[in-house]
Amino acid sequence: MKTAFIIMVSKLLYKIGKVIGKGSSMPGKIALKLDKNILRKIKLPEDIVVVTGSNGKTSTTEMICNILQKNGYNVGCNTEGSNQTEGVTTMILNCCNLKGEVKKDVLVIESDERYLRHTLKFFDPKYIVVTNLYRDQMTRNGHPELIYKIIKEGIDEKATLVLNTDDPLSSLYGYKKDNVVYFGMNENNLSTKENTSVYNDGKYCPNCKTLMQYDYYNYAHIGGYHCENCGHERKEPAYAVTNVDLQTGEITINNKYNISMSLRSVYNAYNMLAAFAVTNLIGVDEEKIVSELTEYVMKNDRVQSFELNGHEAMLLTSKHENSISYNQSLTYLVKEKKDCTVVLIVDAVSRKYFTSETSWLWDIDFELLKDDCVKRIVLAGKYVHDLKSRFEYADIEKEKIVAFKNLDDMMRDVKTNSVGNIYVVTCFSDRMKFMDRR
Template sequence: MRKFLAILICKLGYAIGRRIGKGSSLPGKVALKICPDILSRVQLPRHIIAVTGSNGKTSTVEMIAAILRADGKTVVYNKEGSNQTEGVATMVLTHATFGGRVKADVLLIESDERYAARSFRFFHPTLFVITNLYRDQMTRNGHPEFVYDAILPALHPDTALLLNADDPLSSCFARGRDNVKWFGLDRCSVSADAPTGAYHDGAYCPVCRAPMEYDYVHYNHIGAYRCTACGHRKPTTDYTATALDLDAGRLTIDNAVTVELSFRSIYNVYNILAAYAACRECGVSPDTAAGVISRYILKNGRMQKFTLGSHHGTLLTSKHENSIAYDTNLRYIRGAGEAPCTVLVIVDAVSRKYYTSETSWLWDIDFDLLNCQHVERVMLCGRYASDLAVRFRFTAIPPEKIHVGEDIPEAAALLQEQGDEDLYVVTCFSDRDKLLDLPAVKKEAL
């Protein structure tokens, strides 16, 4: 009776929530109150894929779902992005019959890295994809190794792992396990000889703390690493980006299939690799997977084209308090071409959940990436514009290029009246619509 009631209440709550624009986690929370072990009482599909990590979860899950559906599979996944325990419960129960059977070929779960152990307390994935572990939301997550320890209990012995071979910390999840597959990127045109960025979290081995050496890196400390003492090193990859030309927007996987990139970012390459590998592990053919991914436009709103006055704009959304997410978007701007541009950086909210004014993470972002000839002006605005201005004083960007103003509508009005150069906006999820919803901004279809 409790199982039936929990499923009923969850379905009703979700239906009501959709009408008012809410309801992705609360129905599951109520269902778990009614029947705390409800997730152990439902009949799940044979294939259960979980995706977690600091960055790239939503994008990777979205691509996996598209590929699997193109292969004829019925997929249930948390497309709203609610990825904590209650959100997972909502997704599972709203797609279950009143008898408790989830009607799908594949259950695909984006899982919050901190809550993975709770989400998979009553069932375990058949395949667990871990994208990466980076500095992320310090107020909540502290340090990447703290997040590593939070994920570890969620990894059931029978669960197959799909890991990023180029991430020194994520690769440690393979220790003591045989059921592991790897994805990674060979040296390519964007690779550097040494770690880049404002800090170096990969300086020491996560296993034995000895100094780490690198043959090459693709960004920050992600690349071909090796410990000078214990032998921890990048493993041989099962799914490999063997060639990459970001200028041409072309990626080659396993020397066999070519993917045309709609978003020319090294970060997107890793999301594509993870999605491709996960689907191949589910039996999807290389051509089917590559065909779906080619020119695939993500639906999660992380990139938005718009016009403002005579400016053609691109809004790049970064994850809250996550320096590598910001670095990735800044690197995209730096490599976008030689056309003159203005960059608008907005920090008006710090966190969607933890209401602090903690801005030390701004010092982890490599804003010097904007110190290039085609970036003619950098505008800083939002409630934390002054914090940004202090941070920018410690970059090599000429002070005359930097303009500070707290008010977002005023910055938009100024841009509307002046110039016609390209415009890039770098901000977070909570702040993106504070610009896009202004009357002067006209959103375009990607």
């Protein structure tokens, strides 16, 4: 009876919250206060997928849900809500009837990497997907090795792990384990023999700190590696990108299926692969997955195309405090090979918390912009001086770079002096400051 009451309260609060525009954590928070073991009393479906990791959680979760829904599964999912314990609780209780049964075939849950260990105290997922582990929001996450350990505390022995075999850190969860399915990208025409990034977090084996041997890199420290000391290595993936054609924007999966990517970026190919793997494990036919992935247009608006004073323009939302996310945007725009102006804005480091920490700017490969197609670079925002300091050492012609602390001045310059296409590379916390000034 009490369980039914809590479910009712949570559902009601959720509805009220929706009307008054509140976030999705509050109902779950109150439900957990009323009974901290509430989720243990709920009858959950057998198929529960949890997606965690540094980058690509939301995209991967979205794709998994979409493929499942299009194939007739009734899916419960938190892509639009909070990914911490409270938000997950809200979502699950929302999927319940008053008898405490979740009336869904599958639950797909995006989990914040720091909260996974708390969230998974209350239920046992069948699949845990770890997309990757990168330097991300270090001001609150500490560093990737720490996040590795924190996630590990939450991983249930019985769960099947779906891991990125190309990432030496997150793939370590599968070390000497059987219950693991790997996805990855084979060496291809975009792979390089050397790591050209400003840092290399794959240089030493995360397991035993021996110098890691790399055969190739796909980007950053993502690639083909093996450790001669402890044997930690890239395992042959069951789900693999076997070819990449950036001209046509197509990737080939398992030598068989060609899928065109809405955004021509290898980074997103990993999210597709993870979604392919999980949905196939749940039981969707490969052909059906392929057709959904082909037709699928991302719901999230991280990439937006628009026109600005006669210039084709594109917003490439990148995460502050996350160098790989920035590198992804920079790599993309340079590979497009169009004459362009690149706008970089660092005005508020985070929208969720206060910090003036900008050390992460030094981890971004701004050197990528040393390319003939980049005609002009506009630096802007409160932390423009820190950006400028970083660019002092990026070996890019000074004449190409202009800087504005004031965003109105920036916009005036972008509107009048831009050359070629305009790419706006900035974070959720700052992107509307550009978009609203158009």
